[in-house]
Amino acid sequence: MSENKDQKFVYDFTEGNKELKDLLGGKGANLAEMTNLGLPVPPGFTITTEACKVYLESGDEPAELRDEVSAHLDALEQKMGKKLGQADNPLLVSVRSGAKFSMPGMMDTVLNIGLSDESVAGLAQQAGDERFAWDSYRRLIQMFGKTVLGVDGELFEDALEEAKAAKKVTVDTDLDAADLKKLVKQFKKIVKAEAGRDFPQDPREQMDLAICSVFESWNTDRAKLYRRQERIPGDLGTAVNICSMVFGNLGPDSGTGVAFTRDPASGHQGVYGDYLQNAQGEDVVAGIRNTVPLADLESIDKKSYDQLMQIMETLENHYKDLCDIEFTIERGQLWMLQTRVGKRTAGAAFRIATQLVDQGLIDEAEALQRVNGAQLAQLMFPRFDEKAKTELLGRGIAASPGAAVGKAVFDSYTAVKWSRSGEKVILIRRETNPDDLDGMIAAEGILTSRGGKTSHAAVVARGMGKTCVCGAEELEVDTKRRRMTVNGTVIEEGDVVSVDGSTGRVYKGEVPVVPSPVVEYFEGRMHAGADDADELVQAVHRIMAYADRVRRLRVRANADNAEDALRARRFGAQGIGLCRTEHMFLGERREMVEKLILADTDDEREEALRALLPQQKQDFVELFEAMDGLPVTVRLLDPPLHEFLPDITELSVRVALAEARKDHNENDLRLLQAVHRLHEQNPMLGLRGVRLGLVIPGLFTMQVRAIAEAAAQRIEAKGDPRAEIMIPLVGTVQELEIVREEAEQVIAEVRQRTGIDLKLALGTMIELPRAALTAGQIAEAAEFFSFGTNDLTQTVWGFSRDDVEASFFTAYLEKGIFGVSPFETIDKDGVGSLVRSAVEAGRATRPDLKLGVCGEHGGDPESVHFFHEVGLDYVSCSPFRIPVARLEAGRAAAARTTGSDSR
Numbered sequence: 001m002s003e004n005k006d007q008k009f010v011y012d013f014t015e016g017n018k019e020l021k022d023l024l025g026g027k028g029a030n031l032a033e034m035t036n037l038g039l040p041v042p043p044g045f046t047i048t049t050e051a052c053k054v055y056l057e058s059g060d061e062p063a064e065l066r067d068e069v070s071a072h073l074d075a076l077e078q079k080m081g082k083k084l085g086q087a088d089n090p091l092l093v094s095v096r097s098g099a100k101f102s103m104p105g106m107m108d109t110v111l112n113i114g115l116s117d118e119s120v121a122g123l124a125q126q127a128g129d130e131r132f133a134w135d136s137y138r139r140l141i142q143m144f145g146k147t148v149l150g151v152d153g154e155l156f157e158d159a160l161e162e163a164k165a166a167k168k169v170t171v172d173t174d175l176d177a178a179d180l181k182k183l184v185k186q187f188k189k190i191v192k193a194e195a196g197r198d199f200p201q202d203p204r205e206q207m208d209l210a211i212c213s214v215f216e217s218w219n220t221d222r223a224k225l226y227r228r229q230e231r232i233p234g235d236l237g238t239a240v241n242i243c244s245m246v247f248g249n250l251g252p253d254s255g256t257g258v259a260f261t262r263d264p265a266s267g268h269q270g271v272y273g274d275y276l277q278n279a280q281g282e283d284v285v286a287g288i289r290n291t292v293p294l295a296d297l298e299s300i301d302k303k304s305y306d307q308l309m310q311i312m313e314t315l316e317n318h319y320k321d322l323c324d325i326e327f328t329i330e331r332g333q334l335w336m337l338q339t340r341v342g343k344r345t346a347g348a349a350f351r352i353a354t355q356l357v358d359q360g361l362i363d364e365a366e367a368l369q370r371v372n373g374a375q376l377a378q379l380m381f382p383r384f385d386e387k388a389k390t391e392l393l394g395r396g397i398a399a400s401p402g403a404a405v406g407k408a409v410f411d412s413y414t415a416v417k418w419s420r421s422g423e424k425v426i427l428i429r430r431e432t433n434p435d436d437l438d439g440m441i442a443a444e445g446i447l448t449s450r451g452g453k454t455s456h457a458a459v460v461a462r463g464m465g466k467t468c469v470c471g472a473e474e475l476e477v478d479t480k481r482r483r484m485t486v487n488g489t490v491i492e493e494g495d496v497v498s499v500d501g502s503t504g505r506v507y508k509g510e511v512p513v514v515p516s517p518v519v520e521y522f523e524g525r526m527h528a529g530a531d532d533a534d535e536l537v538q539a540v541h542r543i544m545a546y547a548d549r550v551r552r553l554r555v556r557a558n559a560d561n562a563e564d565a566l567r568a569r570r571f572g573a574q575g576i577g578l579c580r581t582e583h584m585f586l587g588e589r590r591e592m593v594e595k596l597i598l599a600d601t602d603d604e605r606e607e608a609l610r611a612l613l614p615q616q617k618q619d620f621v622e623l624f625e626a627m628d629g630l631p632v633t634v635r636l637l638d639p640p641l642h643e644f645l646p647d648i649t650e651l652s653v654r655v656a657l658a659e660a661r662k663d664h665n666e667n668d669l670r671l672l673q674a675v676h677r678l679h680e681q682n683p684m685l686g687l688r689g690v691r692l693g694l695v696i697p698g699l700f701t702m703q704v705r706a707i708a709e710a711a712a713q714r715i716e717a718k719g720d721p722r723a724e725i726m727i728p729l730v731g732t733v734q735e736l737e738i739v740r741e742e743a744e745q746v747i748a749e750v751r752q753r754t755g756i757d758l759k760l761a762l763g764t765m766i767e768l769p770r771a772a773l774t775a776g777q778i779a780e781a782a783e784f785f786s787f788g789t790n791d792l793t794q795t796v797w798g799f800s801r802d803d804v805e806a807s808f809f810t811a812y813l814e815k816g817i818f819g820v821s822p823f824e825t826i827d828k829d830g831v832g833s834l835v836r837s838a839v840e841a842g843r844a845t846r847p848d849l850k851l852g853v854c855g856e857h858g859g860d861p862e863s864v865h866f867f868h869e870v871g872l873d874y875v876s877c878s879p880f881r882i883p884v885a886r887l888e889a890g891r892a893a894a895a896r897t898t899g900s901d902s903r
């Protein structure tokens, strides 16, 4: 980052505004906004994140910073009519961190800056309270010693405990001014001994040191870890807010509190918050005394209460959103210390957005930006019955949503064994590693006592869509004894537990699960207009309707049977973007495919294909009927053939045992030979996709015939089939041309035989780098492209998903090489840039080329925005993700340049 000459590093609260979060941090920008709204904010100024960046890069403050701070401090002193640390009437300030995104408790704050041996007397006089002044001074030395000078905080705590013990009291409010005076002396000794320097008496030195310490706190290990987990970029830096102190601990007419302008769980308007009389903010957090509900403030201090209610209304109308607030009352005078757009649950996000539309505060386009696909996905998981009686065991990180119930097992082997015998199990581990994969697949849910949102358990579980709670630290997992202990409760192997991956809660016993009302609505089993439709369903319905109205991207489903297709249709699919025909060759039909693979002669092969044809045709008839009137993209066979053959080890053992018994099975022997013949070192890069179609005569043409005959049959039945034939894994246009010619011949035959004018589009997947790079040529033989971003990601990065996700992705995520797995969210710079250029090249050749995507990314919110931006016509995803894709396609289309931050 380069410093430019006119750069300004300090902004008075009167100079900033809420749009300047990048520069002033969230807290600073909102303090400025409130100041400009005329609300009672204690005066102060903000040092920018740019200054922090310079400090972190060069190890020193920017040269101009000191002078700028001096100028702003002068102005502040004039406004307040007192000087920082002035002996007889000191101005005291807080020095608080505040980054663009809230990182609660992660960075430093120092209060009461300006107190010294001299000014403590001035404060006592000013407040008319000696005890208060000495208590403030000891708090400063303690906080400053710990955060700025790096003294072990326990030393201060111990000294405080000793002082209380010596006086035989239990709470620090029982220490009087004389006791606190003694304590201050002792604290100063601790500082001297531990930090090797005196506690600074010069108030300006206190302030400057505190500022640098806040800068440095951006890079503590816990702050870095938090950012990684929350996907907050590491180079933003923090701003520093210097704010004149107001005191909530000056007696019963003072106090401090927090409030929400509406309920963050339901969105309902009302008085939500807590208040603590005669206390400072840190006392509320420390839970020293019990807070009272905010509504009680009305009887404690009616004037302040009324003013606060008024301010909350002003803030909501101004921010046009739910705000959360911190305030302090100093001797009957209300001060606003912080506000921000408040966090809320997924359900409340939808409800609040529509409530605000109804109040005329925002329009529908803005409401759409106030929610996101991740929230919608959360609302679609089944959930625990809120009305059920539960026994909470503990809490961890909500790593992968869902509600899972099962018997506790403590190792992967047992998980697999029990689940094979029909038991539902929850795999409980301290942390998981790649050896646990089988157990994770077998389990209903995964629970770990260590690790965060990017731990192995979390990453793999999310990838599988499996419920996971991780880092539940209260759990003592004893894998050897197959049990865990939580706050004295012992859970043995086989005991039932319930795990809520949406909240991180873990319960003893079985908590009943209820279906999500939002899914009931998408399924058509609940109507938004019905009298008993709940408010959430109505809100989702309204926002979805708007998203559908404005989106440009169409949304299709990846589905390969009528049941999935019908569900997808109910969920709003506008066609099928990918029907994977290999799924039609499994189960009972595997034997037919075996015959095809084992065929030695043309006759044998043709016979095998002839047997498959009617089956395939019936599959397509059902699919076209389910999707009548909508496009259905059928992909010809893609996977390597060994996937249809028995496992090499199992078969070898079977053959060996049979031989030992002299009981030769000719078929098994031939199968084993075929398995050996088809064995590949890297099947992902081997004989698959279009390559199969080119080397196994008749395979693709059988599939094309089945599609064409099925379409003809549907037309005869007065249906409206819209089949599209898709060729997988094409790398060069020649491959496509050969398959295309054969396919056209077959279609012509069916056309002639049935007399029906079939229209079948023929296109290809773009899932190899070479295909993307030669997309201009390929478009000559393709009427559509569907980007296979799963394979494209594998081949662009050169790693196979099955092999790498469980092995080194956790390490990559922890090292920050990926912010998120490229299989989850499209890698825009690499894979995405190939997509972008292939779109351009394809359209240059064939302007009406239809473009879609059918890799997993088609249902990922961030990727959907990217596909919108590069101009695809549709995204295709699994049926369950269709509503998310619809919503995000709407959000992408309606996005404004200054949209709200959904983080």
Ligand code: PEP
Pocket: 578, 580, 638, 767, 787, 788, 789, 790, 791, 792, 854, 855, 856
């Ligand atoms: C893809 O590669 O993105 C794709 C959809 O195909 P599959 O996942 O079936 O290989």
Ligand code: MG
Pocket: 728, 767, 788, 790, 791
């Ligand atoms: Mg593929």
